[in-house]
Amino acid sequence: MNFQHTEDRRMLADTLNRFVSEQYGFETRDRIARSPQGYSAELWTRFAELGIIGALFDEANGGFGGGGFDIAVVFESLGRGLVVEPFLDTLIVGQAVARNGNDTQRGLLGELIDGSRIAALAHGEPGGHYELSRVTTRAQRKGNAWQLNGAKAVVQNGEHAALFLVSARTDGDDDSEDGITLFLVPRDAAGVSVRGYPKIDGGRAAEVTFDNVTLGEESLLGAEGAAFTTLEYAIACGVLALCAEAVGAMDVAKDYTLDYLRTRKQFGVAIGSFQALQHRMADMLLEIEQARSAVVNAAAALSGQRTVRERAVSAAKYSIGRIGALVAQECIQLHGGIGMTWELPLAHYAKRLVMIDHQLGDEDHHLDRFVRLGRE
Incomplete structure (x- = not known):
């Protein structure tokens, strides 16, 4: 197997490495990482304009990459500059939407790629200890709607995300792979509370609580109970x-x-x-x-x-x-x-x-x- 990067990937890496070295020096990064916001909205927009976010998604979803090596090239360059902008959650949320969203939900990808909307993954829970199937947050049907209750821990850039991708259990035991459902929850929905804090390695995260949050069917990402x-x-x-x-x-x-x-x-x-x-x-x-x-x-x-x-x-x-x-x-x-x-x-x-x-x-x-x- 040939592991040499394509010419496009080499150009992408060169462009991003140059931008990070020239515009994202250590003093700039340190100032951004310790700021109340925890990232730079201006630089996030510039990353988007350079096509860096688009490299994380395939052409069918509005990007021009999306493969494993595209992801690796981008994040290796980001690691060289200790970049704190919300690339990781944009990738995770975007890939989930691209893989299982309906046509309306996939329209969100354009906003992620152009940097106009920030989304965050709200999956980890207090005491979960990394187990992917460990979900205690619950969502119950209430007529034609859903009612969401639970708490999520260490949500990256949770204070500034306009949208959360939330895992909730709609059936089964707390550790079962079956019965997990994904919801797209607006940050400003009634019952959503966010407590932000600085991270030890720079940037910010948040604890997010859902208290009787009412969601419509349009918030459901994919089939009920089959999100694992x-x-x-x-x-x-x-x-x-x-x-x-x-x-x-x-x-x-x-x-x-x-x-x-x-x-x-x-x-x-x-x-x-x-x-x-x-x-x-x-x-x-x-x-x-x-x-x-x-x-x-x-x-x-x-x-x-x-x-x-x-x-x-x-x-x-x-x-x-x-x-x-x-x-x-x-x-x-x-x-x-x-x-x-x-x-x-x-x-x-x-x-x-x-x-x-x-x-x-x-x-x-x-x-x-x-x-x-x-x-x-």
Whole structure:
């Protein structure tokens, strides 16, 4: 199989890398990440104008990409700049709508792609511990409408999303794959409450509560009680995106560390000349290439058979969790005390690598899932 990027993907990567390096420097990123909004609406619009959001969706849904390698190319570049704009949830929500929405609902994709509307996934719940089928939020029929009750945790950019993609149980036990239904819920619907907070690695998230929220049939995404496969595929796209983002962040952290080893001197020589440190850098480089290979494998499997796809993305997420923590620790240790300072970009890359492990399932969760899928 040929894993070389097409000319279009190489051009996309070059364009995005150039834009991030020129317009999204560390000081700009730090200011945006710590702002009350947690992202830049102006830069979000500019990303859309460059076609970056459109690269995450196929032509049938208004984009010009949408494949596993398109997603990986975009998010690897975003990871290099620690971009905090809402690309991840736009991808997940958009893929769910594209896969299971009706004609009216798929009209939302144009607004996502042009950046005029922000949507957020509201799936994770307090105490859910990453299990995709764990849904305690309930939706009950009330005549021709639905009544939604429950709480969702760590909803990315929840304060500023105009629309939530909410998973709710309409039938079955709390851990059953059957009986999960997806709803598109407007942020301003009566009974929706949002409490926002800053994230440790920059940007903002929110706790979202639904208290007797009344929804019409038009809010239902796909068939009642049969949303698990749609949710699983959309989350797989998100896991691939996070893994690619981590590879981009690892590359930058590695480059910062190499530069430091070449310039920092002890006993009159650069510490990069010490053999013990050279060995540590060589080991880290090999681990990063292993992570990159895992991402390539997941990207290639994204459009394939379900079990193959899910095992590939779980294998990639496991690898990223382990290697991301290793890279963060090694880079900080090789920098010494300065590696922990807020003013040094490296500290923020290390923090982001650690936090990626906790999004959409951590290392332990995906290792267990990989093993379980192998038994099916």
